[in-house]
Structures are given as structure tokens and as C-alpha cells.
Amino acid sequence: MAVKIQRKPKGAYHHPDLEHALVDAAIRTIHEQGVNALNLRAIGSQLGVSRTAIYRHFDDKSALLARVALEGFRIFRLALRSAVDEARKRGADPLEEMGSAYIEFALANQSHYKTMFSGAFGSWDRYPDLITEADGAFDVLLSTIREEQGTSRIAASHDPMRLAHIIWAGVHGIATLGMAGHLGPHDGTDGQLEELSRLHSRILLSGLRSRS
Amino acid sequence: MAVKIQRKPKGAYHHPDLEHALVDAAIRTIHEQGVNALNLRAIGSQLGVSRTAIYRHFDDKSALLARVALEGFRIFRLALRSAVDEARKRGADPLEEMGSAYIEFALANQSHYKTMFSGAFGSWDRYPDLITEADGAFDVLLSTIREEQGTSRIAASHDPMRLAHIIWAGVHGIATLGMAGHLGPHDGTDGQLEELSRLHSRILLSGLRSRS
DNA sequence: ATGGATTGTTGACACTGTCAACATTTTTCT
DNA sequence: AGAAAAATGTTGACAGTGTCAACAATCCAT
Numbered sequence: 001m002a003v004k005i006q007r008k009p010k011g012a013y014h015h016p017d018l019e020h021a022l023v024d025a026a027i028r029t030i031h032e033q034g035v036n037a038l039n040l041r042a043i044g045s046q047l048g049v050s051r052t053a054i055y056r057h058f059d060d061k062s063a064l065l066a067r068v069a070l071e072g073f074r075i076f077r078l079a080l081r082s083a084v085d086e087a088r089k090r091g092a093d094p095l096e097e098m099g100s101a102y103i104e105f106a107l108a109n110q111s112h113y114k115t116m117f118s119g120a121f122g123s124w125d126r127y128p129d130l131i132t133e134a135d136g137a138f139d140v141l142l143s144t145i146r147e148e149q150g151t152s153r154i155a156a157s158h159d160p161m162r163l164a165h166i167i168w169a170g171v172h173g174i175a176t177l178g179m180a181g182h183l184g185p186h187d188g189t190d191g192q193l194e195e196l197s198r199l200h201s202r203i204l205l206s207g208l209r210s211r212s
Numbered sequence: 213m214a215v216k217i218q219r220k221p222k223g224a225y226h227h228p229d230l231e232h233a234l235v236d237a238a239i240r241t242i243h244e245q246g247v248n249a250l251n252l253r254a255i256g257s258q259l260g261v262s263r264t265a266i267y268r269h270f271d272d273k274s275a276l277l278a279r280v281a282l283e284g285f286r287i288f289r290l291a292l293r294s295a296v297d298e299a300r301k302r303g304a305d306p307l308e309e310m311g312s313a314y315i316e317f318a319l320a321n322q323s324h325y326k327t328m329f330s331g332a333f334g335s336w337d338r339y340p341d342l343i344t345e346a347d348g349a350f351d352v353l354l355s356t357i358r359e360e361q362g363t364s365r366i367a368a369s370h371d372p373m374r375l376a377h378i379i380w381a382g383v384h385g386i387a388t389l390g391m392a393g394h395l396g397p398h399d400g401t402d403g404q405l406e407e408l409s410r411l412h413s414r415i416l417l418s419g420l421r422s423r424s
Numbered sequence: 425a426t427g428g429a430t431t432g433t434t435g436a437c438a439c440t441g442t443c444a445a446c447a448t449t450t451t452t453c454t
Numbered sequence: 455a456g457a458a459a460a461a462t463g464t465t466g467a468c469a470g471t472g473t474c475a476a477c478a479a480t481c482c483a484t
Contacts, residue, residue: 014431014480039471050433052473057431061472118330119392158411165395166412169385170378177384180331183377199370200378207419226449226462251440262464264442269462273441 019057021047026068030111035065035120065121070130072109072116077137079105084144094144096201099171103197106175113175141168154208163208170200231269233259238280242323247277247332277333282342284321284328289349291317296356306356307366308413311383315409318387325387353380366420375420382412 015021025043040061041051058064083101087094106113114120116134124131142164149156154163177183178193186192227233237255252273253263270276295313299306318325326332328346336343354376361368366375389395390405398404 018431040473041471051471052434053432055432055473117388117392124393161396162408162411165386165389165408166382166415169389169395169408169412170382171385172389173381173383173385174377176329176388177377177381180329181336183381184373196374196377196381199374200381203378203416203419205419207415207417230462252442253440263440264465265463267442267463 015047015049015053018047018049018053022054022057022064023067023071026064027071027112030068030115031109034111035115035118038065040064062121062126065115066127066130068112069116069121070127070133072112073130073133073137075109076105076116077133077140080137080140084140093201093205095148095167095205096198098141098144099167099197099201100194102171103175103178103194106179107193110179113179117172117176138164138168154205158208167201167204170204171197174200227259227261227265230259230261230265234266234269234276235279235283238276239283239324242280242327243321246323247327247330250277252276274333274338277327278339278342280324281328281333282339282345284324285342285345285349287321288317288328289345289352292349292352296352305413305417307360307379307417308410310353310356311379311409311413312406314383315387315390315406318391319405322391325391329384329388350376350380366417370420379413379416382416383409386412 022043025046026038029038029043029046038061040054044051044053047053054064058067079101080098083097084094086092087097121127142160145154145160145163145167148154149158149160174183174193174197178186178196183193183196234255237258238250241250241255241258250273252266256263256265266276270279291313292310295309296306298304299309333339354372357366357372357375357379360366361370361372386395386405386409390398390408395405395408
């Protein structure tokens with residue numbers, strides 16, 4: 001497939017690929033100005049298209065945001081997956097590295113991360129694809145835990161699902177509280193939150209190596 | 213001080229205590245319909261007052277939300293404090309009981325909790341009182357950790373502030389992900405999330421009793 | 425090529441936060 | 455007590471935004 005023209009040629013009635021362009025523009029805007037700053041009219045005129053053109057591709061604003069979230073989960077899953085694989089290759093702890101990658105993603109894509117998790121698009125039930133994609137990311141964590149239990153690096157006595165929930169909650173908490181500035185001042189460039197995440201992983205894993 | 217009349221008497225120009233009435237109405241609306249459903253016009257007419265009367269008591273909508281959050285942190289702090297005291301009296305683990313109380317508060321006041329933590333009111337910097345009140349709630353956790361380290365029930369080798377951040381992040385994560393339905397289906401009436409929080413506490417504390 | 429499906433446009437509306445200007449009530453000062 | 459000032463509440467208006475309805479242009483399959 002040849003490279004697609006990104007901008008609409010002047011005077012053309014139909015945009016070459018408005019749907020993707022809308023998603024890209026939304027992601028960019030969210031990244032640069034936050035979710036709250038996103039408005040459909042600006043997105044439209046940014047693409048040289050009228051303010052309601054979006055409605056031929058998305059039911060409403062929420063649907064666009066859900067799509068943005070979906071793209072986020074896709075990249076997120078790849079990042080987590082690659083962190084685990086890398087760790088295994090290097091003999092590092094996969095869960096600790098995954099936690100670190102989690103924080104790294106959240107910090108590098110703060111508004112995108114918020115779009116994924118702060119209910120900006122309303123109910124998840126309306127977007128089955130989004131649920132599937134989010135489950136895919138979660139599965140990286142869950143399967144890694146199961147594998148670690150298989151090699152007995154962590155106790156097999158705990159329900160892996162509950163462990164996954166606890167670990168997820170921890171890193172998610174560090175990410176969200178950290179971004180809100182509640183875990184001390186930090187500009188996101190220093191690795192302070194990643195360090196906190198590593199400490200979190202080590203304490204948890206230490207607790208999981210002991211008996212029950 | 214005598215009991216104040218809550219509703220504005222018909223025809224009265226001045227509301228007896230509009231400021232508190234506004235906060236109460238906002239809290240009630242948020243509790244019943246969520247933060248997003250809150251709008252100033254509805255609040256006004258609900259109190260028999262015009263739509264802009266609020267501006268004599270709050271700079272803007274954000275300021276009202278910040279006040280709602282502040283009230284939340286006050287109640288929150290009391291709940292955490294009392295959970296710790298209760299636990300000590302009963303010989304239970306103070307940190308585990310505090311975690312449980314944390315989840316209980318969040319579940320019983322979901323929208324209020326979101327108002328406190330989801331940045332609904334914009335930047336914290338604008339509301340120094342809010343920061344103070346939130347710090348007060350955090351101090352319940354921090355001081356409890358220090359006390360537990362004093363009695364050596366948890367290792368004193370860790371920075372208590374970092375431990376507080378990690379524990380807080382864990383319960384906050386459980387609360388927010390749980391409310392979003394990400395930790396399995398639950399209606400909030402069963403104690404599923406509280407149970408998860410207890411498991412979380414036990415694993416962490418187990419890890420904190422080991423060396424390092 | 426032609427008729428229906430797809431995609432984009434314009435006009436309009438409702439909802440909401442907020443400001444300015446004015447009105448009324450309460451408090452303060454002499 | 456009376457006047458001035460401060461506090462509190464009201465009405466009118468406006469801007470920003472999401473969304474719908476009706477219409478227009480383009481694309482595609484038969």
C-alpha cells in the first residue's frame with residue numbers, strides 16, 4: 001500500500017482517510033493540550049473539514065475518545081510485552097521491568113493514559129473492541145504472573161488473577177497519583193516514579209516469596 | 213447557635229446560609245448523579261435562587277468542586293483515623309484496617325471520591341486549604357507507618373514516606389480500578405474489593421517484615 | 425450511465441459557565 | 455438614627471460546544 005496523503009488536497013470534497021486523520025489529530029491534541037481541551041470543531045478545522053464531518057465516522061465525541069483509548073491500549077500492550085521479553089532475555093525480573101515500563105508509558109503519554117482510564121468516553125459497555133484491547137494488555141500481566149508461578153519464583157498458592165489485580169492497582173496508583181503530583185514534586189523526566197515502582201515491585205515480590 | 217433554617221423562605225431576598233446550602237446541594241447531586249451531571253443552574257434553582265447567585269460565594273464552578281473535595285477529605289480523614297484507633301483497640305493490624313476503611317469510604321462515596329482525585333476542579337495550587345486538608349488525611353497513613361516501624365512490626369529500614377506512597381497507591385488503585393469495574397464485576401455491596409485490599413495489605417506487610 | 429450509498433456542508437438549537445449592570449438587604453460608621 | 459459602604463441576589467446577554475436535520479457532492483455497483 002502506497003503512502004497516503006495526510007492532508008486533504010485543497011478543494012477536494014472527500015478527505016483521503018478522514019477517520020484515521022481524526023484519530024491522529026485527536027491523539028495529538030490530547031497529547032499537547034489535554035483531554036479537556038479537545039473539541040470537535042477545532043479538530044475539524046485543523047483537518048480542513050467542517051465541524052460535523054466527524055459524525056460520518058464516529059457516533060459522537062465519546063466514540064472518538066474511545067478510539068483514542070483503544071489505540072493507547074494497543075501501544076501499551078506492545079510496550080508491556082516488549083518489557084517482559086527484554087527482561088527475560090537479560091535475566092532481569094519480568095514483573096519489575098513491566099512495572100517500570102508501565103510507569104514509563106503513563107508518564108510519556110499522560111493525557112493519553114488519562115483518556116484510557118479516567119472514563120472520558122463514558123461507559124465501556126458501548127465499546128466491545130476497547131474491552132478486548134484492554135484485556136489484551138491486562139493479559140500480558142496475568143500470563144507473566146502465571147509463568148512466574150510456574151517457575152516458582154513467586155508462590156503458586158495465590159490466585160494469579162487476584163495477584164494481577166493487586167500489582168496492577170499498585171502501578172496504576174503510582175502512575176495516577178504521581179501524575180497528579182501527589183507523590184512529591186517531579187517533572188516526569190527524572191526516574192523518581194519508576195524508582196518507586198521498582199521498590200513497590202520488590203516489596204510485593206518479597207512478600208510473595210514467603211509462605212502464604 | 214440555634215438550628216438554621218435550611219430552605220430559603222419564599223420571598224426572602226437573602227438565603228439564610230447559601231454557601232453551605234450550595235455545598236450540600238452539590239454533594240448531594242454528585243452523590244446521586246455523578247460529577248458530570250452537576251451544573252450550576254440546577255443547583256441554583258434547586259435552592260430557589262438564581263443561576264448566578266453562586267458567584268457571590270465561589271469564584272467559579274471549580275471552586276465549588278474544590279470545596280466539595282475539601283469536605284470529602286475531612287470526612288475521609290476522620291474515617292481513616294477512627295479505623296486505625298479501632299484496630300489498635302482490638303489488636304488488629306492498623307494498616308490493614310485502614311486500607312479496608314479506605315476502600316469502604318471510596319465505595320460508599322464513589323462520585324465524591326472521584327471529585328477528590330480526578331482533577332475535576334483543575335489545579336490544586338488554587339486551593340491551599342484543600343492541600344492542607346488532603347495532607348491531613350495522608351498524615352494518618354504516614355504517622356501510622358512510623359508508629360508501626362517504632363514497634364518494629366514493619367522494618368524501619370525503609371523511608372516511611374516512600375512506604376506511605378506505595379501503600380496509598382495500592383489502595384487508591386484498587387479503589388479506582390474497582391469502581392471502574394476493572395477488577396471484576398461487583399456491585400459494591402459485597403466486600404470483594406475490601407477483601408482484595410486486605411490481601412494487598414497482607415502481602416505488602418509480609419514483604420516489609422523480611423530483610424531489606 | 426445511473427441510482428443508491430457514502431461522505432461532507434450549512435444552519436440551527438440547546439445547554440452551560442460566566443460577565444456586566446442593576447436591585448435589595450445588611451452592616452458599619454458617624 | 456441616618457447615611458454610606460459592603461454584601462448578597464437578580465436579570466440580560468454572550469460565547470463555546472456538542473449535536474441534529476436538511477441539503478450537496480462524490481463514489482460505487484449494477
